[in-house]
Amino acid sequence: MVEDGSPQLREVMAALVPYAGHAQVVGITGSPGVGKSTATNALVKELRRSGHRVGVLAVDPSSPFSGGALLGDRVRMQDHATDPGVYIRSMASRGHLGGLSWTTPQAMRVLDAAGCDVVIVETVGVGQSEVEIAGLADTTVVLMAPGLGDGIQAAKAGILEIADVYVVNKADRDGAEQVRRELRSAVALADRPEGSWKPPIVMAVAQSGRGLDELVEELDRHRGWLEQSGELTRRRTRRAREEIEAIAVAALREKWEDVSGAQQLGGDLDALAEAVVAGEKDPYAAADELVGTATG
């Protein structure tokens, strides 16, 4: 129902809201090739060992085409296919107005209310939106690996500003120490207000499970800090604000369509767009006409 945007979602969400808020939402992000799927899989295994119930959302914000992840990624997850304490779902998540929209927060709420202790949100694909994931998660894990030039890339993408926990994956390979050193100085150099969280760096080999116990410890420690500092409520309020805005915009769009007829609106918009391309109308005037039709 969440993925289809069913009209009954409204009632479902209203029923679930009182039961949500227990799960820690962990976002996992990193450049292609760092081993995100393997790390997610290993993290699920480790969390299960300590008795946590786990939900995994593999979202693909880059592709409106494929509508989901490649089979290969999911096959690796088959380790957990028969475990009733693990729920895994691949979903395309691009909303009409771009971004992770509100499909992902709603799916998170379903898993949360259903009793998951941890909900992992993993982005799939190259065009991953690190910052959007950080906006959704309580705790953002940034994966690095040796040999990918990640030191520089991280600085480029502003990733250093969103990481709550770093994991240097493939820590048994050459260059892993170098990645750790670079991260360590980046963390040390960062301007951080008093009492704020200092992202730890976990060395791991996801393939063999090495370091995963330490990652789970750091996730727990971060959750403790989130609660004690008030940051948990701040992050979740921001998330709810964006969800409400997205729903409000969608509601307004529906109103337009009620006034002008759904087909009509699309038609008008096409005609307006064509006029802009032809140089006959500027986009502001076109938007005025669209809004005028809608609200007038």
Add this chain to the structure above:
Amino acid sequence: MVEDGSPQLREVMAALVPYAGHAQVVGITGSPGVGKSTATNALVKELRRSGHRVGVLAVDPSSPFSGGALLGDRVRMQDHATDPGVYIRSMASRGHLGGLSWTTPQAMRVLDAAGCDVVIVETVGVGQSEVEIAGLADTTVVLMAPGLGDGIQAAKAGILEIADVYVVNKADRDGAEQVRRELRSAVALADRPEGSWKPPIVMAVAQSGRGLDELVEELDRHRGWLEQSGELTRRRTRRAREEIEAIAVAALREKWEDVSGAQQLGGDLDALAEAVVAGEKDPYAAADELVGTATG
């Protein structure tokens, strides 16, 4: 003015629209480490050699933090700093409602109307939105390089569906032939309707300029196909449609703020978000209140 969202933009855009539509917008995308900046720089050089005027927009959709590209990238562009036939601008581009929003299309329009023959839009950073770039560009160039596991990554991201021209960069390195072979079979396997464009594969060494003449030829050939097939108008109409929608949504938001007071709106939204986090209100009811305040 475009970057600041100046109120006078409206008039500026109205004045520019009749002069726009000449430039070919070329989007350049690819995984971290493929050499996007170097390739952009080499392409500018080659286009200048054939007398084209060139605009470059280096957009960073991933980072609301840094507000632009790292200095290093731009330093490489200094080759063209004194050339009046080249205009280069780094810009943050994340709109309030996410994505490249309408800052990038408007900046493209300025460069187009100012007489650029080619406007290159390059994404900076890891969290690049390949698909959004493809939505903005007339021609999308996808860069690959050996040693990055791009074959698999490309399939993952749906990149094969957005490429108009492939460039295998660092073609003098081991593995370049392998990348070409993989791409060639992917292109051969793709389901393509009669008369559609078959993406060529250009082997290049951006560092030395090798293969750049061939890239420019392929860009010309693609432009010819775009015009002759009607696809140019289709792509530009889609682009204009999204721009109009984004402006219309922003206009509606302003109306809300007029009704309820700008501060007021933010305050209400925060209170609503807090109620959702506390489990006291569902997001749909919250959105209703927000829209009600706004339109009622």
